[in-house]
Amino acid sequence: MRRFSWFNATALTLGFAFLYVPMIILVVYSFNESKLVTVWAGFSTQWYGELIRNEEFLNAAWVTIKVAVMSSTIATVLGTMAAYVLVRAGRFSGRTLFSGMIYAPLVMPEVITGLSLLLLFIGIGLDRGVLTIVLAHTTFSMCYVSVVVSSRLVSFDQSLEEAALDLGCSPFEAFRLVTLPIIAPAVISGWLLAFTLSLDDLVIASFTTGPSATTLPIKIFSAVRLGVSPEINALSTIMIAIVTVGVITASLVTKQAAVRQARDERMAERPA
Amino acid sequence: MAQTVFAPWEDPTEKPLIQFKNVTKRFGDFTAIDDLTQDIFEKEFFALLGPSGCGKTTMMRMLAGFEAQTEGQILIAGQDMARVPPNKRAVNMMFQSYALFPHLSVWDNIAFGLKREGKDKDKIAARVEEMLRLTRLSKFAKRKPHQISGGQRQRVALARSLAKAPKLLLLDEPLGALDKKLRQDTQFELMDIQEKTGTTFVIVTHDQEEAMTVASRVAVMDEGRIIQVSTPAQIYEAPNSVYVADFIGDVNIISGRAKPEGDKVAVRWAEHQPDIIGTTSLPFADGQEIHFAIRPEKVAISAEEPQDAANKIAGKVLDIAYLGNISTYHVELPTGHVIKAQTANTRRLSRRQITWEDPVWISWTDTAGVLLER
Numbered sequence: 001m002r003r004f005s006w007f008n009a010t011a012l013t014l015g016f017a018f019l020y021v022p023m024i025i026l027v028v029y030s031f032n033e034s035k036l037v038t039v040w041a042g043f044s045t046q047w048y049g050e051l052i053r054n055e056e057f058l059n060a061a062w063v064t065i066k067v068a069v070m071s072s073t074i075a076t077v078l079g080t081m082a083a084y085v086l087v088r089a090g091r092f093s094g095r096t097l098f099s100g101m102i103y104a105p106l107v108m109p110e111v112i113t114g115l116s117l118l119l120l121f122i123g124i125g126l127d128r129g130v131l132t133i134v135l136a137h138t139t140f141s142m143c144y145v146s147v148v149v150s151s152r153l154v155s156f157d158q159s160l161e162e163a164a165l166d167l168g169c170s171p172f173e174a175f176r177l178v179t180l181p182i183i184a185p186a187v188i189s190g191w192l193l194a195f196t197l198s199l200d201d202l203v204i205a206s207f208t209t210g211p212s213a214t215t216l217p218i219k220i221f222s223a224v225r226l227g228v229s230p231e232i233n234a235l236s237t238i239m240i241a242i243v244t245v246g247v248i249t250a251s252l253v254t255k256q257a258a259v260r261q262a263r264d265e266r267m268a269e270r271p272a
Numbered sequence: 273m274a275q276t277v278f279a280p281w282e283d284p285t286e287k288p289l290i291q292f293k294n295v296t297k298r299f300g301d302f303t304a305i306d307d308l309t310q311d312i313f314e315k316e317f318f319a320l321l322g323p324s325g326c327g328k329t330t331m332m333r334m335l336a337g338f339e340a341q342t343e344g345q346i347l348i349a350g351q352d353m354a355r356v357p358p359n360k361r362a363v364n365m366m367f368q369s370y371a372l373f374p375h376l377s378v379w380d381n382i383a384f385g386l387k388r389e390g391k392d393k394d395k396i397a398a399r400v401e402e403m404l405r406l407t408r409l410s411k412f413a414k415r416k417p418h419q420i421s422g423g424q425r426q427r428v429a430l431a432r433s434l435a436k437a438p439k440l441l442l443l444d445e446p447l448g449a450l451d452k453k454l455r456q457d458t459q460f461e462l463m464d465i466q467e468k469t470g471t472t473f474v475i476v477t478h479d480q481e482e483a484m485t486v487a488s489r490v491a492v493m494d495e496g497r498i499i500q501v502s503t504p505a506q507i508y509e510a511p512n513s514v515y516v517a518d519f520i521g522d523v524n525i526i527s528g529r530a531k532p533e534g535d536k537v538a539v540r541w542a543e544h545q546p547d548i549i550g551t552t553s554l555p556f557a558d559g560q561e562i563h564f565a566i567r568p569e570k571v572a573i574s575a576e577e578p579q580d581a582a583n584k585i586a587g588k589v590l591d592i593a594y595l596g597n598i599s600t601y602h603v604e605l606p607t608g609h610v611i612k613a614q615t616a617n618t619r620r621l622s623r624r625q626i627t628w629e630d631p632v633w634i635s636w637t638d639t640a641g642v643l644l645e646r
Contacts, residue, residue, distance in 0.1 A: 162338055163371035165358040167385030167436070177384075181375045264419040 023240060030233035037228045047234040057235060060219035064199060067130060067215060071137035072194035078138065079145025079194075080187055084175075086146070087153040105143045113140055114207030121208060128210030136208040137201060141194035148193060152186035278488060279503075280313035287350070289314045289440065289472050290335065295344035297330055297496075304330040305341070306496035317466050317473045319487035321480060321519075327496040328476045332442050335474065336365045349439060359388075364438040368445040370429035372417040378428050379404075379413040385436045403431040406465060423454050430462075434469060443475040447482060459485045480520050484508070492516045508567075513646050517565040522600075524571065524611050526564045530556035530643075537643055539564045542607040549582050552643040566641035571613035573601050574633050575626060581635035587611065589630045601626065603634050 004012070030048075034041035051057060086099050105113060117136045121128055160182065164174035180187070202217040209218060220232055280286040288311035297305040304327045312318045320328035333339040334346060337358035346353045353361065364385070372381050382403050386396045404410045407427040412420050417428065426446065433441055446462070447455045463486050466473050477483050483490045484504040491501045492515075500512045511517035514525055526548065528541030537556050538547035541564070548564050556562060578584055590610060591602040594617075601613045613634050626632060 157369055157371060159367045159369050159371040160373060162336075162358070163365070163367055163373070163432075164384075165338075166336060166363075166365045167432070168359045168388035170359060173388070178373055182373075261418065264416070 026233055027237045027240065030230060030237040032230055032233075035230065037230060037233070047230040048238075051231050051234050051238075054231065056214075057216075057219060057231070060214050060216045063130060063213050064216040067133050067137060067205075067213075068195050068198035071134045071141060071198045072191050074134070074138045075142035075145050075194045076187060076191045079142040079190060080149050080183075082142065083146040083150035083153055084179075087150050087156075088158075102143055102146055105140050106147070108140075110140075110201075110203040111207075114204040117204070118207045128208060129212045132208045132210070133205050133213060133215065136204050137194075137198040140204065141197045144193050144197060145187075145190035148190040149183060149186050152183050156183060278315070280316070281311065281489065286313055288312060289316075289349055290474075291345075291347040292331075293345040293347070295334070295341045295346060297327075297334065297339065298342045303496050305334075307344070308496070308498060310491065310498055310501065312472065312474060314472055315470055317463065317475070317486055317488045319483035319490045320474065320476045320493060321483040321490050322478065322493035323519075324478060326493040328478075328493050329444060331493075332365070332444055332474060332476050335440065336363055336442055337361050362436075362439045363442065364433040364436055364440075365442040365444065366429050366433040366446050368448060370417075370425050370449075372425060372428055372432070374417050377414055377416055378409060378420065381417065381428055382432045382435050384432065389436070399435060403435050406434070406468070407431040422449055423458065426450060426458065430465070434465070434471065437469070438471065440472045440474065443473060445477055446475065447477075447479075455482070456485075462486055484520070492519055494519075510642060511565065511644070514563050514565065514644055515646075517642065517644065522568050522612060522614075524566050524568065526566075526609065526611075528562055528564070530560045530562040531558055532556055536638060537562070539643070542605075542609075545585065545605075545607060546583075548641070549638045550641050550643045551639050554643065554645065556643070556645075561645075563644040563646070564641050565644055566636060568600060568612040568614035569598075570636055570640040571611060572635050573603065573613040573615060573626065574635070575630065577633050578635045582638035584633055584635040585611075586631065586633055589626060589628055589632055592626075592628065601632070603632060 029037055029040075031043050031045065032040055033044035033046065082102055086095070086102065089095070114136070117132075117139065118128075121132050121135075126132060156179070160178055161174050164178040165171065169177060200217055201215075202221055205215050206218050206221075209215065216235075220235065223229065223232055290310075290312040292308050292310045295305055295308045296303065306327075308327075308331070320331055322328045330339060334341055335348070335353075337353065337356060337360075340354070348361070348363065373384065376384065379400055382400045383396050386399055391399075400413075401410070404413055407430055409424065409427055409431060412424060412428075417425055420428070426449070430446070443462075447458055450458060459482060462473075466486075473486075475483070475486060484507075487504060489501055490504055490507050491498045492507065493499065494515055500507060500516045502510070507516065507520055511520065517523045518525065526539065526541050528539040528548070531538040531540055531547065533549075536549055536551055538549055539562055540547050550564060572578070572581070577586075585605055587603040587605045589601055590604040593600040593602075596617070598614050598616050601615070603611050603613055605611060611634055
C-alpha cells in the first residue's frame, strides 16, 4: 500500500473533521453534568435519565415512529406499483410526462410541497393530525421508493415473468411468486429510505401537523428555540447511535451476501 | 424390411398439431410475420431457422401466447388459440436466457409449474425426481441456479419446461450460451429426450448446424416468410432458392441464361467458357435467368485435365484453407469467378501436390449441382 503524503493526510483529516467534529461535540456534551450546554462540568448520564422520564419527548418519538411506519409502508406499496407500471408498460404516448411527474416531487422545494398539502387539507376540511402527516409523507417518499424500485426493475429479466406465466401462473401470481421475491431487496431499501425520510422530516410535517400530533423533529426544533438543553444532546446521541448501528449492520449483511455469492459462483464453475 | 420413416407431413390423413393459417403479425409499421401458413405435426422436431429479425422468435412467442397475431388464425390441436392466455396453454417454453428463478432451488424451479396445477405433494415430488433423473441433475436438486454451471442451468431449464408434460415444447435458442463442444453433446441429448418423451419440439435457432442436427424438418425463414420447409437433407441437397442454398452451408453460385437440351439444361454463364450442364425437374425457358448452385465438396480439383467429367473448367489456386479434416481450395477462373472446392484430407499434408498459384482443373458431374430460378 502507498503511504500517505503529508498533503493527503491533512486533506483527509480536515475532511473528516469537517464532517464529524460537530457530531462529536454533540455526543460529548450529552454526557456533561452541567445544565449549561457549553460548559463542561464532568461526566454524567443524568440527561439520559431525564429523557426517559420526559413524557413529551416519548410521545413525540412514538408519533414519529407511527407516522414513519405507516407512511413508508403505504409509500412502498404505491411507489412499487408506480415503478412497475412505468417500467413494464413500455412505450405509450405520455410516458415521459408520467415518469417526469413521478420524479418531479424529488426536486420540488419542501416548503412548496408542504404548503400545497396544507391548502389541500384545509380545502377538503380534513382535521390536521397524524393522518395528514402520514398522507403528506407518503406523497413525497413514494417518489423515492419508485426511483429505487424502478432502477431494480429495469435490470430485471422480463423473461422470468414470462416463464412464470408459461408455467401456469396468473399475472398476479407471477408478480407475487417471482417478481416480488426477486426485487425484494430494492423494495426493502425503498421502505427504509422512506422510513428515514419520514423520521427526519421537519418542514412538511410542521406544515401538515395539528396540535394533536407533534413529531420528534418538530419537538426538538421548538425545544431548541427555547435554548439548547443537554436532554436534546442525549436524544440526538441516541439517534446517531441507532443510525450508526443500522448502517453498519446493513453493510455487513450486504458484504456477507456478496462473499457467499462469490463462493457459490466459484463452486459452480468446478466440474461436478 | 424397410423401416417406416417418420414423415407425417407426407401423410394427407395425418392431423397437424399446430396450424398457422394466413398469420400476419405487425409491430407498428414493421411486418414481422407476413401471411404465413404452416402445419407442424405431433412428435416432430421442427426447427425455425433464419437470421435475426426474420420473424422466427415472433412465431414462437405467438405459440406461447406472449404475442397475438394481427391477422389469421393459429390452432393447436384443432383449437383456436386467439383468446387463450399463456398460463392456460398446454405449451411450455425454454427461454434463451433460461429464465430460471434465482430465488428458488433447482428442485423448486422444476416443481414450480406442477405446484400451480395444484397436484398433491407426492405426485409433484415423484415427477420432479423423474425430471431430475432424465436430465442427470439429481445431485444438484438443492442448489440455487447461480450455484451450478451453464450446462447444468440449461438442463434445469429443460427439465422445468418438460415437467408439466406439455403437448408442445418451444425452445428459444436453447444452446446459444454453451460452448461448442458442450453444445454438440447437448444437441444429441435434446434429441434423445425428445424421443423418450414423445413431445413435439419447436426450436428457434440461427445456427444452421444445430437445426440440421436436431430437426426432423427445418423451416428456413427470411423477412417474415418461410422460404423452404423440408428435411435437413432435402434443404441441403435440394434448396429451392439461392437464399436457402446460401444460408445453409457453403455454396458456389454461378448465374447465367438457361438453354434446355433434352432432359438437361445448359447454363451459358461466360463467353469463351463451356456451358455448365445440369439436370433439373423444373421447366426452364430458353434464355431465362438461371442460377447454378454447387456445394464445394461436390467440386473435384485436379492438376491434370479430367477425361470423363460432364463439367470441367481450368483455373488457378488463389487460396487454400486447411481445416484439418478437410481443405478448401479457392480457385480463380479466367472470368474472375472464384469457386470453392473441398477435398477430404485422406493423406498427410506432405503428400499432397496442389499449392498456391498452381494451374488446376475443377470438375463435377451433371447431377452434382442444383439449378435455381431465384
